[in-house]
Amino acid sequence: MILRLWHKVAPVLSMVVALIVLWYGAAIWLNTHWAEDKAQRAGVTLTITALIADTWSQEKPKLPAPHQVAHEIWKTTVLKKITSKRSLIHHSKITLSSTLLGFALGTVLGIALAVGIVYNRTMDMSVMPWVIASQTIPILAVAPMIIVVLNAVGISGLLPKAIISMYLSFFPVVVGMVKGLRSPDHMQLDQMRTWNAGGGQTLWYLRLPSSMPYLFTSLKIAMAASLVGAVVGELPTGAVAGLGARLLAGSYYGQTIQIWSALIMAAMLAALLVGLIGVLQRITLKHMGMV
Amino acid sequence: MISAKDLSLTFQTNDGQVQALKDVSLNINQGDFVSFIGPSGCGKTTFLRVMADLEAPTAGSITVNGQSPEVARRARAYGYVFQAAGLYPWRTIGGNISLPLEVMGYDKAAQADRVRHVLDLVELNGFEKKFPWQLSGGMQQRASIARALAFDADLLLMDEPFGALDEIVRDHLNEQLLQLWMRTNKTICFVTHSIPEAVYLSTKIVVMSPRPGRITDVIDSPLPKERPLEIRDSAQFIEIAHRVRAGLRAGHGDLA
Amino acid sequence: MGWLAVGFLAWLGGWAINIRLAALPKSRLTGLAIPMIFGLSLVVIWESMVRGFDVSPILLPAPSVISVKFAGSLGILWQDFVQTVVKGALSGYAIGCGSAFALAVVIDRFPFLQRGLLPIGNFVAALPIIGMAPILVMWFGFDWQSKSAVVVVMVFFPMLVNTVEGLRATNMMQRDLMRTYAAGYWQTLLKLRLPAAMPFVFNGLKVTTTLALIGAIVAEFFGSPIKGMGFRISTEVGRLALDMVWAEITVAALAGSAFYGSVAMIEKKVTFWHPSQRG
Numbered sequence: 001m002i003l004r005l006w007h008k009v010a011p012v013l014s015m016v017v018a019l020i021v022l023w024y025g026a027a028i029w030l031n032t033h034w035a036e037d038k039a040q041r042a043g044v045t046l047t048i049t050a051l052i053a054d055t056w057s058q059e060k061p062k063l064p065a066p067h068q069v070a071h072e073i074w075k076t077t078v079l080k081k082i083t084s085k086r087s088l089i090h091h092s093k094i095t096l097s098s099t100l101l102g103f104a105l106g107t108v109l110g111i112a113l114a115v116g117i118v119y120n121r122t123m124d125m126s127v128m129p130w131v132i133a134s135q136t137i138p139i140l141a142v143a144p145m146i147i148v149v150l151n152a153v154g155i156s157g158l159l160p161k162a163i164i165s166m167y168l169s170f171f172p173v174v175v176g177m178v179k180g181l182r183s184p185d186h187m188q189l190d191q192m193r194t195w196n197a198g199g200g201q202t203l204w205y206l207r208l209p210s211s212m213p214y215l216f217t218s219l220k221i222a223m224a225a226s227l228v229g230a231v232v233g234e235l236p237t238g239a240v241a242g243l244g245a246r247l248l249a250g251s252y253y254g255q256t257i258q259i260w261s262a263l264i265m266a267a268m269l270a271a272l273l274v275g276l277i278g279v280l281q282r283i284t285l286k287h288m289g290m291v
Numbered sequence: 292m293i294s295a296k297d298l299s300l301t302f303q304t305n306d307g308q309v310q311a312l313k314d315v316s317l318n319i320n321q322g323d324f325v326s327f328i329g330p331s332g333c334g335k336t337t338f339l340r341v342m343a344d345l346e347a348p349t350a351g352s353i354t355v356n357g358q359s360p361e362v363a364r365r366a367r368a369y370g371y372v373f374q375a376a377g378l379y380p381w382r383t384i385g386g387n388i389s390l391p392l393e394v395m396g397y398d399k400a401a402q403a404d405r406v407r408h409v410l411d412l413v414e415l416n417g418f419e420k421k422f423p424w425q426l427s428g429g430m431q432q433r434a435s436i437a438r439a440l441a442f443d444a445d446l447l448l449m450d451e452p453f454g455a456l457d458e459i460v461r462d463h464l465n466e467q468l469l470q471l472w473m474r475t476n477k478t479i480c481f482v483t484h485s486i487p488e489a490v491y492l493s494t495k496i497v498v499m500s501p502r503p504g505r506i507t508d509v510i511d512s513p514l515p516k517e518r519p520l521e522i523r524d525s526a527q528f529i530e531i532a533h534r535v536r537a538g539l540r541a542g543h544g545d546l547a
Numbered sequence: 548m549g550w551l552a553v554g555f556l557a558w559l560g561g562w563a564i565n566i567r568l569a570a571l572p573k574s575r576l577t578g579l580a581i582p583m584i585f586g587l588s589l590v591v592i593w594e595s596m597v598r599g600f601d602v603s604p605i606l607l608p609a610p611s612v613i614s615v616k617f618a619g620s621l622g623i624l625w626q627d628f629v630q631t632v633v634k635g636a637l638s639g640y641a642i643g644c645g646s647a648f649a650l651a652v653v654i655d656r657f658p659f660l661q662r663g664l665l666p667i668g669n670f671v672a673a674l675p676i677i678g679m680a681p682i683l684v685m686w687f688g689f690d691w692q693s694k695s696a697v698v699v700v701m702v703f704f705p706m707l708v709n710t711v712e713g714l715r716a717t718n719m720m721q722r723d724l725m726r727t728y729a730a731g732y733w734q735t736l737l738k739l740r741l742p743a744a745m746p747f748v749f750n751g752l753k754v755t756t757t758l759a760l761i762g763a764i765v766a767e768f769f770g771s772p773i774k775g776m777g778f779r780i781s782t783e784v785g786r787l788a789l790d791m792v793w794a795e796i797t798v799a800a801l802a803g804s805a806f807y808g809s810v811a812m813i814e815k816k817v818t819f820w821h822p823s824q825r826g
Binding site (some may be wrong): 343344347364365366367369370371373374375377379380381390391393394395422425 | 728
């Protein structure tokens with residue numbers, strides 16, 4: 001058993017190690033120019049080791065080295081009070097709250113639409129094409145407009161960002177649930193009819209349980225999309241809080257290490273959230289014997 | 292043509308070791324029609340796959356045309372027909388039949404010739420440009436057989452090719468296969484679940500039983516080479532079928 | 548008041564017509580007409596609500612106002628379209644999807660690499676990759692190259708994951724058949740595994756069309772010469788000229804649908820044999 005676990009983990013680990021090594025190498029390559037410039041201005045010639053050491057410790061490097069990013073993250077999470085405006089955890093909480101709200105709204109909307117589409121032929125033929133078309137409107141691109149408009153009617157703070165997240169996350173849920181609700185085969189549906197089961201009963205006893213695997217796959221995509229929505233929603237209006245805002249602030253002031261630390265934090269948040277759904281998925285499906 | 296001696300194959304599975312074949316010894320001569328019959332897990336498909344170099348034995352020896360199965364495979368010495376037609380849906384029937392010919396490097400003119408020839412053999416003329424999903428199950432299986440005949444292999448290995456078809460189509464295809472065999476003089480190894488099918492088609496019937504997979508009986512059929520379907524009601528036929536059934540029961544009884 | 552009534556009637560009327568049409572046997576005509584009628588009624592409701600409730604144009608312009616602005620700004624809209632979609636999105640899409648496909652074929656020969664890269668690929672595909680936009684602008688400059696780079700990063704991993712999945716899609720029987728023909732690796736790849744992978748490859752190509760467009764537009768929020776759809780949207784929002792913003796959204800929606808639609812058409816030709824295409 002341990003051997004099988006190792007068989008699965010070893011390639012991934014070695015790839016991660018290889019990528020980190022490549023990262024250090026790229027940092028040398030991209031930061032060399034600045035290091036040499038600096039040395040030239042100071043009238044110093046650098047040895048190779050000094051050059052490399054410099055490329056890995058610049059203040060505003062073109063590509064920060066992994067340890068620099070790790071140090072920054074450590075500094076702004078563990079070493080800062082959570083209530084401080086500079087704490088990465090504080091920013092993560094803000095992004096997280098709009099992500100979760102948007103995700104919840106999107107899931108509810110998605111499931112409601114899916115049930116409507118599956119049970120009502122008119123809805124199926126009129127709404128479904130527009131659901132698909134809705135994704136061609138690049139909502140992320142108009143996040144600025146949405147925030148401004150909603151602020152003007154007095155809706156500000158958490159809700160506008162959550163609405164953007166909702167728009168992005170409802171689509172995978174609708175598509176997945178429609179597929180899932182339609183997945184029981186004809187034999188099982190006929191069986192329900194022989195028992196004179198009503199629409200609601202068929203939904204509860206047959207269609208909903210059958211759609212669980214599809215639901216969880218969609219929820220993972222929806223969660224990732226919701227996070228992207230929350231981050232981008234924090235960009236446009238010179239927002240002051242959240243991971244997206246941190247990203248923007250870093251890009252304005254050329255603080256590349258700050259940008260990378262915010263990005264990595266967002267990545268870890270995404271991995272954590274999607275991972276949680278994965279765990280929930282495994283528990284639920286195992287309980288339902290659908291592994 | 293094929294000679295197996297004390298052939299054994301043990302699989303490593305999650306639930307431990309499974310002995311699919313144990314000390315199987317058999318000689319198959321040129322021009323034979325040999326059926327392998329037995330319940331699930333008796334090793335008949337595994338034996339066929341060892342002949343085709345799709346599995347490797349763990350003990351014993353086997354030669355095909357006097358060479359190892361791998362050499363025979365590289366020399367394209369046999370055609371294999373699977374349980375499902377397995378035609379590529381993106382190719383026409385003609386395209387599917389010429390697939391092995393393309394792989395083996397036949398030129399375009401030879402390909403066209405052979406495709407026409409084998410379509411004629413299995414009575415699918417005119418279906419060259421159709422796609423597999425436009426044909427019925429029986430026709431797809433016939434196309435699969437045509438594909439196995441396209442290049443001149445002397446040996447045909449067939450793994451329950453008619454299992455998924457209804458009895459009426461099956462009878463018809465059995466007749467056709469027998470006529471094909473008489474016309475082309477190939478050696479055919481045929482795996483089946485059906486006793487009447489095994490007795491009707493073969494010159495030699497190999498009865499196998501499971502756990503471990505082994506040969507329980509080898510019956511040399513006294514039936515004449517030319518056989519109409521009615522022969523299935525003759526006394527001789529029924530006697531052979533009885534012997535097969537007894538062999539199957541004996542293998543089964545070993546467990547009880 | 549009159550306008551609100553118009554909107555209400557449009558809603559009822561459209562829905563009533565659609566109920567009738569949906570009850571008919573399904574045909575291409577009804578399949579097209581019903582969503583069109585639904586969309587049309589939405590537009591009428593929009594117009595009537597804006598006029599009926601006297602909604603301020605800096606909140607939500609009426610469709611009539613947007614169409615006028617659209618017709619009057621064709622030059623700018625075209626310029627922005629070329630900058631963002633043609634130069635940024637399309638080039639990034641081609642480079643990103645092409646290299647992902649190539650890498651998938653390369654690592655196909657090395658199961659170790661596959662087992663290592665695939666989980667990482669799945670992970671990265673779920674990340675807010677768009678966050679790399681400021682970094683890429685810093686590396687590649689303000690013009691369309693950095694937007695193209697953002698698109699490459701956004702489409703690479705979903706395309707890689709889909710292609711690898713596709714190359715694994717053949718079943719044992721089909722691979723065994725190739726073995727019985729003593730077919731080599733390249734023969735098996737070209738004649739069996741690549742054709743069988745096409746449904747997955749096109750799934751990836753379709754999903755990434757929307758990613759490419761979004762990536763190119765959002766990347767412009769982080770720095771752009773004075774043209775481009777993202778640039779136009781953010782500046783016009785700042786000027787509260789929302790009718791122009793909606794005109795750009797219309798262009799984006801049209802471009803996105805056209806892009807997705809063309810890939811879907813090619814998919815229909817290439818994977819004509821797949822059950823999902825045969826209906």
